[in-house]
Amino acid sequence: MSVVEIKGVTKTFAHGNVTALENIELELQPGEFVSLIGPSGCGKSTLLRVIGDLTPPTRGSVTVNGKPAPRARKDGDYGIVFQDSVLFDWRTVAKNIALPLEMLGWDRERRKTRVDEMLDLVELRSFADHHPWQLSGGMQQRVSIARALSFEPALLLMDEPFGALDEMTRERLNLELLSIWEKLGSTVVFVTHSISEAVFLSTRVVVMSPRPGRIAGVVDIDLPTPRTAETRYTPRFFELVTKVRELLRSRGEHLLPEEEELLEADR
């Protein structure tokens, strides 16, 4: 059974007749790492939000774990990580990670055991009693990932989670995320506007084009696992990056000048 099944999803926003998504068809198998990539306005974040039932689709259906998206949300079938970590200042790192567990009604003992496991997973054990504002941006995002994974959701939704971080931190967290994903075997939907990040992390890259938001093409990433920092230097990596870039370019007539620049910058 597929983890996510998107059938004929269209999303229009009432104001200004913007078609953010048009007739999207996509299926995710268990354990897949799928990146959604495209210029701004292609609807990649909207698609992620539709999967997570944070925005209802105008037409079409989304099933997660074989259930309609709203049911899956209520059952806690996915964890989410936003671009900013959205940690609560008034809670310690450990308490932030425990937040979803409190919501699920876990008792104190069980929460503590799990929080400790998660702290080990993101290597922040010694920061358990720190407050979020005492951590660097990269560490905050690791806490956010630990929180999203704490209740072992089948699906992890990530909306440009490393977009606000510097390049070095981003690459280190890419590696960390991959090792976590390999350990847990969860299914990931990852929104990004960085081609190299998408190729490095994913098993599949879904390239989207704007106005209206559509799937321009899907690239299977057949890089060997486990991937390491050296993976980025292999010829196959460059070939795949080029393939994704060409798919983005083939829709170039839809791009605004500043989106062109974004693509150039990525080169």
Added chain:
Amino acid sequence: MLAQLRRAGIVAVAVVALVGLWELYHWIWATAGWTWPFTVNDTSMPHIWTIFKAFGQPAQVNQPSLINVLLHKTAFTAKEAAVGFGIGAVIGFVLAVVLVHSRLLQRGFLPYIVVSQTVPILAIAPMVVVWVNPKLPAPLQGWGAVAVIATYLTFFPVTINTLRGLQAADPRALELMRTYAATRWSVLWKVRVPSSLPYLFSALRLSATASVVGAIIGELPTGLQNGLGGAIFNFNEYYSIEPQELWATDVIAAFLGIAFFVLVVVAEKAIVRRAPENVA
């Protein structure tokens, strides 16, 4: 430690400077015989030492010293203000929680809540006494009605600020709670209330002093003689003969207000955990 000493030093310097200014003004105006904005003499502006000397002397023959009398009255007024502050803060908070959950109630009620504060407290106080006092059990008679008046002044800033604070919760945090299928109750206690605390406390700082003012004013129409309001009313009658007694009472009343304020600040420091740059 050094910083604390420095701060204490600054406060001491400020107090000395204020006393100096008062006496300097008194001396210049009295010597020059200036009458604008008012004639300065020992009645309109008694000397600081006269005011402080008054504390040690009995206000009336065969009575304990003024400070003794005033401290008892302060305790009485503090009780009224504290009860009014407590009830007002709870009512204000609950009202804000109710209003944040209903746009309809917000539209319907908020204007009346605002209007309620445009009516001068002195105009309402007599009515409150007439309405409330007969219903009160014997131990609450009199001061209970004054506490209600203090409540009236307290709840408003709390409602308005807490409402703003509850609405100021990070939309992303609310969305995150949605992904956990959190109940309204969880959202309220785990997100909205914690993010409203800085707003709540800035309201409580305002309300703390307002409740003291409310208690003092509330004592006037009640005719209560046990509190600072009664004392002020009394000494006002004798101002032309012994102005220092009214001034002395005012000093004590000011200290009561400051004490309430400081208590709130101390509570805030203990409760609110925030990033250093977010501390007001």
